[in-house]
Amino acid sequence: MAPNKAAIIDMGTNTFHLLLVELYEDKFETLYKEKIPVKIGQGGISHNTIHPEAQKRAFHTLQHFKNLIDGEGITKIFAFATSAVRNADIGHEFVSKIQEQFHISVNVIDGDQEAQMIYEGIRFSGSLRDEICLMMDIGGGSVEFIIGNQHEALWKRSFEIGGQRMLDLFHYHDPILREEVENLTSYLEDKLLELAMAIKTFNPTCLVGSSGTFDTLTDIYFESLHQKKSRSQQVFQLPRAEFEVIAGKLLTLNKEQRLQIPGMIPMRVDMIVVASCLIEYILKLIPVETLICSNYALKEGAIAQLMGKHSLAALQSR
Template structure:
């Protein structure tokens, strides 16, 4: 028996839609796989509210998603909202308006559940082995960290230090001043204390970056080596050499918005936030002495899919 599902991940920066069909053997056929820069957190995240323009952009995007879902005659629709919606004073009204306009029932998931679903998504990409890894998923509102291997989760936590929040706090000039880089790292050292304790306890040996920022870093890296195949094939997993990350990182720190936009592989929707996100990656690599980066193209929505398939 085949099953057709639509999965919507309403992130703080990006909305994702996956429409897929799965047969009884677990083989997947994707019909729609799209990500759009809705920027739900823009203009409101630091005030704890969804700003009117962002609210409208989101509704318009979801009406369009609904049209695509109807077109493919989908049986099951799962929509998840994360950091921005769970912390916004008008989040509940927003969820009601979505239901009124699109008949999509959105589930607001907490940080713990988000981390767990990311783990299942990353695991299904095949990047985890027996050794202990630290998964990191950088969203616009929150960042999830999961210490795990391919069998189990040892520790997980969501922190409200996403790239849009960091941008509002530290991106005062472009290129970002050295003082702001230092200030962001100082802030992260304080905010991520529970992670520091968990890393000391479980001693992960490598960083696994989930989707988003890490996909873009891999695209930039591949194109800098003349590899055009990556963007066409979009593999579920990849490796990023530490030295290659730092080469890109230095460019991101010292270039302006327009210069970053000109980097082959850069996405316009990430061009500014990637600076703050990369400082966070540098902080994690340096502080926890991680010597390897693996990247999973799968994250939250694939985790929802993995769990949905288990219950089929």
């Protein structure tokens, strides 16, 4: 089979990702990838809108992505938008403008579809075996949880409690105050009752975090060992004890100091504090010794769907 070139655009609440790939029947090759901290949720997500400045950043980034896609001569573009766009009152208008200006048709996916694509991405990374795992993806707008193994997803839910929302609601002081952490934890207890029940029902014995925050946490861990992460590897392990050390630091440092941590990246420096509080909370529900971190998430799930379970035509017509 001749390779099919495709472009995947993941328009997340915090980060826009572009992935240009060559697809084969059972594998893909990355031609180019880039992520840009568009922060489309900033200043608007808590009011169900997209701030004019955030729209400007989004269009600027999409123009840049479109130039790269055209430069590669790629015509198959699969664009997905998640929490910030699906909950915005002007989401439909925003997507229409993108179609008009860039001829990119954006698929605004619901929480269930998002969780399914994240599951397929994690499975594609080789993170899963036969044991039942809890998988989590911390986005800027929503957080997805999936319980399952390499064979199937037994339970999945998307919760609108992502990093930008948690920041807006709880992180007013820098470093974050103990009281703010306590308020955030109570909020999570309340919002994640359904997850706590599912954990009791399915009894997962491992925890897999996908992309984003988990990438940065493993970067910080590897830097602390003076090691470099292998580019060809998709799955990394972060010992819980090491996570606790990093999280402890993140809660006591201000932004300037967090930026000095080897392995930290500017686009993650704000959200990583509340994201770490969320991981701490999940570790109370499922006390594992090791966190498994998958490089793959939603956009690789889209590739898995493109390569196998759906023909290119099926995905285009959705």
